[in-house]
Amino acid sequence: MTAQVQRDGAAAAGAAEIRDIDAYMTGLGEVARRAAASLRRTPTGPKNAALLAMAERLEASREEILSANARDLARGRETGLDDALLDRLALDDQRVDGMIEGLRQVAALPDPVGEIDGLRARPSGIQVGQMRVPLGVIGIIYESRPNVTLEAASLCLKSGNAAILRGGSEARDSNAAIATCIREGLTAAGLPEGAVQVVATTDRAAVGRLIAMPEFVDVIIPRGGKSLIERISREARVPVIKHLDGICHVYLDATADPDKALAIAVNAKTHRYGTCNTMETLLVDAPLAASLLPKLAAAYAEHGVELRGCERTRAILPQVSVAVEEDWQTEYLAPVLAIRVVDGIDAAMAHIECYSSHHTDAIVTESWSLARRFLAEVDSSSVMINASTRFADGFEYGLGAEIGISTDKLHARGPVGLEGLTTRKYVVLGDGQVRQ
């Protein structure tokens, strides 16, 4: 049995065998650092070959993956995971198809590594430009969504980075099964197994070590809720690109087209409840409230969405329960929606400034000037006019895929695709010039 198989086995068994977490994580770091050096000089062909080989392995291992996932789901049900978390954890044939298709799509994307931009001749005779290069080793800590293991692995690989992946503990068996496919795909293409490593322990001490070894890890991407981000902000000794929660808003202005307002407000809440780009609070301009709120309430009732409203909302919809301060601060990730009636765009933007997690916020309006104000003044990673917040997604933005949605401002903001996983270095081309 190889060491790697033992590690995957440890993951499936709850990682009882890994006693010295520090030594284990240091080992992953050393392997990742060596793999990153190799990946930096790997051309596009073998990276694509590995992605396609992973797709084949996934197809061949479909049954193993689904039964590993069934074990995760059974454990999740026993421990009382809520419906949103179970939905994110669950795999079925269709989701496995989506993972396979995702690998093929990433293989088909242009490779950003090595692109040289803006090459300019200088008076000295040298040419100066910028070349896109991998970041190095990326550590990703993410929720219990097994498909993210594959998305993160494929994007890191295509962008020439080594990855250390620490998925949510509820997905440990699914992740171990997927890790096997990833490793086999890498080997089939002649790439180092260490290019993608899945942390085979659910002990959170491993997270503590991962974020504090700058000698091995260049960037940490935490995808998750407040507890995770607070710990990372406190303890990380490595640069971080945060992918934090989504308290997303839609503001329906009095100038909105009522049909667009209804369609967007319903889609932003009900298209998928458990994702970070789902609307959690609806802000309705007072002149629109009396006519639109009853129609909205009827549409939400059809989807079984529980509404919680401010007093002005409840004056129009008395059946709605009271929204308290905590509701404006909550990411429900569930069929629950907070509604507030506001007086115009300034009140809406003041609410958003106060409560938004600055992930994604949208205005529905037919007024060009109000739309322009909203775009300029709302400080979120995506700001939308007359569109559902559910569009905040790498695929929908044309990036092919995404590692997540950055709520940070530096390096990458919003959906992060291949380019967001690279940096640029200056390159200088000369033929013997010396500085005078």
Ligand SMILES: NC(=O)C1=CN([C@@H]2O[C@H](COP(=O)(O)OP(=O)(O)OC[C@H]3O[C@@H](n4cnc5c(N)ncnc54)[C@H](OP(=O)(O)O)[C@@H]3O)[C@@H](O)[C@H]2O)C=CC1
């Ligand atoms: N912006 C974005 O791109 C995305 C944001 N999200 C956000 O993630 C949240 C939902 O996911 P959820 O599963 O609840 O996220 P959690 O934050 O609970 O978990 C995410 C990961 O972080 C780990 N973790 C959490 N707290 C700590 C800690 N204190 N120390 C070490 N590790 C920790 C978890 O490990 P363990 O298994 O041990 O709990 C898990 O691997 C929502 O807020 C959602 O909006 C989700 C996806 C994308």
Ligand SMILES: N[C@@H](CCC(=O)OP(=O)(O)O)C(=O)O
């Ligand atoms: N890519 C997602 C949004 C980002 C995401 O991954 O969110 P989540 O479903 O909360 O893990 C989507 O809209 O499909």
